Amino acid sequence: MRLVSDLKGAGYLTSTGSVALLGAVSWRSASQDSWLMVALIIGMLLSVVGMMLRWHSHRLDQKEKDKCDESSERRRMGRSSD
Numbered sequence: 001m002r003l004v005s006d007l008k009g010a011g012y013l014t015s016t017g018s019v020a021l022l023g024a025v026s027w028r029s030a031s032q033d034s035w036l037m038v039a040l041i042i043g044m045l046l047s048v049v050g051m052m053l054r055w056h057s058h059r060l061d062q063k064e065k066d067k068c069d070e071s072s073e074r075r076r077m078g079r080s081s082d
Helices: 002-030 034-080
Strands: none
Touching: 002 034
């Protein structure tokens, strides 16, 4: 399960890098119009924040699943010692 979590994190990091690269390519033309520059910056920020929120949500979900697995394992171990 750890591999899945690591892959999701790497995917979000890759997407964040792609936002930075696409923003860098657009920077010159957006700098000619202040509204375009504002839209570019806000769009980049929202994209990165969205990915961070999705990653954080995934981590919280994973912790919840781990807790459930531990509880289930303890119950199973408690029954087998009877």
